[in-house]
Amino acid sequence: MNLVALPAFTDNYLWMLHDGRHAIVVDPGDAAPVAQALDAHGLTLVGIVVTHHHGDHIDGINALRPRLQGPVWGPATERIPEPFLPMRDGDSVELLGTRFEVIDVPGHTAGHIAFFGQPAGEAPILFCGDTLFSGGCGRLFEGTAAQMHASLSRLAALPGDTRVCCAHEYTLSNLRFAHAVEPGNAALSAYIVRCEDLRQQGLPTLPSTVATERAVNPFLRASQAEVRASAVDQGAAGTDPVSVFTALREWKNVFR
DSSP: EEEEEEEEEEEEEEEEEEOSSSEEEESSSSSHHHHHHHHTTTTTTEEEESSSOOHHHTTHHHHHHHOOSOEEEEESSSOOSSSSSOTTTTTTEEEETEEEEEOOOOOOOOOOOEEEEOTSSSSOEEEEEEETTTEEEEEOOOSSEEEEEEEEHHHHTTTOOEEEEEBBBBBHHHHHHHHHHHHHHHHHHHHHHHHHHHHHHOOOOOOEEEEHHHHOOOOOTTTHHHHHHHHHTTOOOOHHHHHHHHHHHHHHHHHO
């Protein structure tokens, strides 16, 4: 199983899985990089996976349909270009011989879903769209802070070696915020150096891993003392995880 990040727009990644003959693409907001990758590797597109309805995740679907020899799978309650197979929490889909489970992760959008799979002999894979980013999380456009906190908690409970395939190269800006929240976090400081080096080489910082995000991502660390203290300094209504998360998300919205 080959996992490839296809850059699109200014900071998106369209994820592709392929076995050398057949390919699945995730959140194709732009058809062009997908078509280029299919042609370059001589691949047949056999499925499209969609996590949520925003244009930078779905706008390339119809342009790819003439090449598509399989279904589109997407969130049951969101506006995805028809036809598509509606997916809900607890459903599963087989992608290139690997079973992927569907996880409801509302917050960024009301019906956002993620796909989690365990390829044989490889580390697990999570396609999480705009819910979890490396060092951060998505904005709350349609959901609540409580929903997003619950969604992130579900993802944080996945195996530590899970490859986190999020949809944007936001890592360095997220890590600047994370350092402001938790400046005493040694794992975070080391991760910043690593990610800066990758970007200087023109390489993606992704995929991350669930274990890394547990160690560095303030939105998964609301129970840590330094994170709680920073949230309180920003006016958190309390020190419970949802109050801490809410304060962090509001702070991040205006952080520069």
